[in-house]
Amino acid sequence: MMKRIGIGVLVSGSGSNLQSLIEHIEGGRLDAEIRMVISNNPDAFALQRCREHRLPAAVINHREFHTREDFDRSVIAQLRSADVELVVMAGFMRILSPEFFRAFPRRIMNIHPALLPSFPGTNVQKQAVEYGVKFSGCTVHFADEGVDTGPIIIQSVVPVYEDDTADTLAARILKEEHKIYPQAIQYYAEGRIEIAGRTVRIRNGRRLAEKAVHNPPLTRF
Ligand code: GRF
Numbered sequence: 001m002m003k004r005i006g007i008g009v010l011v012s013g014s015g016s017n018l019q020s021l022i023e024h025i026e027g028g029r030l031d032a033e034i035r036m037v038i039s040n041n042p043d044a045f046a047l048q049r050c051r052e053h054r055l056p057a058a059v060i061n062h063r064e065f066h067t068r069e070d071f072d073r074s075v076i077a078q079l080r081s082a083d084v085e086l087v088v089m090a091g092f093m094r095i096l097s098p099e100f101f102r103a104f105p106r107r108i109m110n111i112h113p114a115l116l117p118s119f120p121g122t123n124v125q126k127q128a129v130e131y132g133v134k135f136s137g138c139t140v141h142f143a144d145e146g147v148d149t150g151p152i153i154i155q156s157v158v159p160v161y162e163d164d165t166a167d168t169l170a171a172r173i174l175k176e177e178h179k180i181y182p183q184a185i186q187y188y189a190e191g192r193i194e195i196a197g198r199t200v201r202i203r204n205g206r207r208l209a210e211k212a213v214h215n216p217p218l219t220r221f
Helices: 016-026 045-052 068-081 098-103 124-131 166-189
Strands: 005-011 032-039 057-059 086-089 108-112 135-142 152-159 193-196 199-202
Touching: 005 016, 005 068, 005 166, 016 032, 016 045, 016 166, 032 045, 032 068, 032 166, 045 057, 068 098, 086 166, 108 166, 124 166, 135 166, 152 166, 152 199
Parallel strands: 005 032, 005 086, 032 057, 086 108
Antiparallel strands: 108 135, 135 152, 193 199
8 A cells, every 4th residue: 555645735826736636636546645735815716625625724824924934934834733744836826935945855846837947937828928939838846945946847748829828828738737746746655756956857757758749740841
C-alpha cells in the first residue's frame, strides 16, 4: 500500500486545480491526502469546493496582518498543525517570504500558466497571445524566493492559434494544468523526484519521444 503524502493547498480564487487534485485523490489516481486548504481570500470559490468535499479549510486574510512575515507565520503555523508535508500553491496570489522557504525547504510546489522562464508573473496568457508565440503551456515547479523561478518539475505545451484570445488560450492551458499538477505530486509521493541544482530528475521516468512539432504545421517540407 503506497503511503499517502499529506498536502496543504494554498488558494486565492476559483480552485479548479484544487478540484482536479480532489478528483484524482477520490479516483485513487493520486496517493495524497489534503490535510488543509488555506485561502487568503474569504470569497474564494475554492472554499465552496472544500465544503462540498468536507475538506479542512481555513481563511487567513493577508489584509489582517501588518507584514508579509506575520501573515506567513500564521499560514506556516496552520500548515504545521495540520501535519502538512508538501505545500501546493494552486492559484495562490501571494509572494512568500524567505521564512516560508526555511519552514518548508524544497517542499513547496507552484503551477504557472506559461512555459517558464517565459512570461513569469500575471496575465501571462494575454502576454503570450499579444507577443505572438506559437506555443505556450504550463509549468509545475518548486517555488523559491524568486517570482516563478524555481526548478521545473513538469511542463505541458499547447499550440497558440492565430484567432486565440487570452481566455481561449487560458482554457486550453488550464486543461493541461489539471493533468500535470497531480502527476507532479504523484512523482513526489513516490519519492521519485531528485533535484540537482536547477535540474529536476524523475527516477525511472519515461523519456519523451524525440519529435518536433511545428505551428503552423509545415506544408511542403
Ligand atoms: C491557474 O491558471 C494557475 O496556473 C495560476 O492561477 C490560476 C488558478 O486557477 N497560478 P484555479 O484557481 O486553480 O482555477
